[in-house]
Amino acid sequence: MPDKFSEAFIQALENKDTESLLAIPKSDLHNHLGRGCRRQWLSEKLNHDFPPPPEKFDGLDGMQNWYVGAIRDFCRAHDALNIRREGCFAEAGRNHLARFAPSFSDTDIEEFGGVEGFTKYWDALKEKYCPDAIYEPELAFASYEDIEPEVERAEKYFASGYFKSMDVCCGEGYKPFSDYIPLYKVAEKYHIKKRMHVGESGSAEDVEAAIETLGLDEVHHGIHAANSPRVMKLLADRKITLNVCPTSNIMLGYANNYAEHPIKILVENGVPVTINTDDLLVFDSPVDQEYLRLYEAGTLTAEQLDRIRCWGLYGK
Numbered sequence: 001m002p003d004k005f006s007e008a009f010i011q012a013l014e015n016k017d018t019e020s021l022l023a024i025p026k027s028d029l030h031n032h033l034g035r036g037c038r039r040q041w042l043s044e045k046l047n048h049d050f051p052p053p054p055e056k057f058d059g060l061d062g063m064q065n066w067y068v069g070a071i072r073d074f075c076r077a078h079d080a081l082n083i084r085r086e087g088c089f090a091e092a093g094r095n096h097l098a099r100f101a102p103s104f105s106d107t108d109i110e111e112f113g114g115v116e117g118f119t120k121y122w123d124a125l126k127e128k129y130c131p132d133a134i135y136e137p138e139l140a141f142a143s144y145e146d147i148e149p150e151v152e153r154a155e156k157y158f159a160s161g162y163f164k165s166m167d168v169c170c171g172e173g174y175k176p177f178s179d180y181i182p183l184y185k186v187a188e189k190y191h192i193k194k195r196m197h198v199g200e201s202g203s204a205e206d207v208e209a210a211i212e213t214l215g216l217d218e219v220h221h222g223i224h225a226a227n228s229p230r231v232m233k234l235l236a237d238r239k240i241t242l243n244v245c246p247t248s249n250i251m252l253g254y255a256n257n258y259a260e261h262p263i264k265i266l267v268e269n270g271v272p273v274t275i276n277t278d279d280l281l282v283f284d285s286p287v288d289q290e291y292l293r294l295y296e297a298g299t300l301t302a303e304q305l306d307r308i309r310c311w312g313l314y315g316k
């Protein structure tokens with residue numbers, strides 16, 4: 001459903017008007033906090049030229065190797081993790097993210113010495129950079145970790161009331177989906193939205209199995225659902241949103257290019273999608289640019305992209 005910014009958004013895409021695109025409310029619902037800032041922002045803050053990423057990575061391992069060598073090691077040596085975290089909120093302000101769901105890992109919490117410490121720290125950043133945003137912090141668990149300690153952490157952190165959604169990330173296929181049931185039960189108990197990284201490297205059938213086994217409310221990525229009309233119908237019928245990250249998919253080799261990105265097939269089959277950044281510091285494409293790239297490649301029309309923008313903001 002269009003909003004009062006729709007006309008201006010469509011025009012801004014047609015005119016490739018980045019300044020207007022930045023100023024119009026958008027969402028980013030899949031965004032790993034520690035890698036959520038812009039490379040240029042970090043370069044300025046640390047007075048260090050971080051190199052641009054290559055056009056494509058050799059899968060998740062290739063991405064991780066580049067990140068460690070080009071960014072992480074320098075940040076570690078200069079104690080810059082908090083600056084990167086701040087940059088994630090700064091970007092929410094700069095790109096006018098009116099709905100913003102950064103994803104926290106346990107290291108983003110545990111070093112603040114308890115629930116009160118971390119909520120205070122993050123809330124102050126939110127107030128500083130994006131006070132009017134609908135802020136929906138997500139807690140992410142690594143797919144390869146032992147479930148039992150993760151269940152304990154989920155109990156502790158979800159009881160705080162701070163987190164609005166849960167994710168399992170960091171690679172698909174480590175365990176059968178049923179292994180994660182105890183973790184998703186905790187999310188259910190605290191009425192936390194249930195998400196998972198699935199169908200990024202995995203198949204349409206994986207997306208379906210994860211939804212049926214874990215009762216997912218939304219899916220991060222899920223792009224390979226586009227290979228199955230049956231799974232797309234399930235997503236469309238149940239209005240299960242896929243939080244899609246186009247540049248991430250292309251750079252990791254899960255999609256060929258923007259023009260052929262599966263988001264086109266998903267949208268044409270009525271699957272609800274949003275457009276997101278994943279790891280902005282790595283993939284180097286802020287959310288305004290994600291929209292523009294899909295428009296310029298002819299993947300989706302300006303009107304279709306505006307409907308996606310509104311779905312990300314209002315879920316309608």
Ligand SMILES: [Zn+2]
Pocket residue numbers: 030032169197220278279
């Ligand atoms: Zn991700």
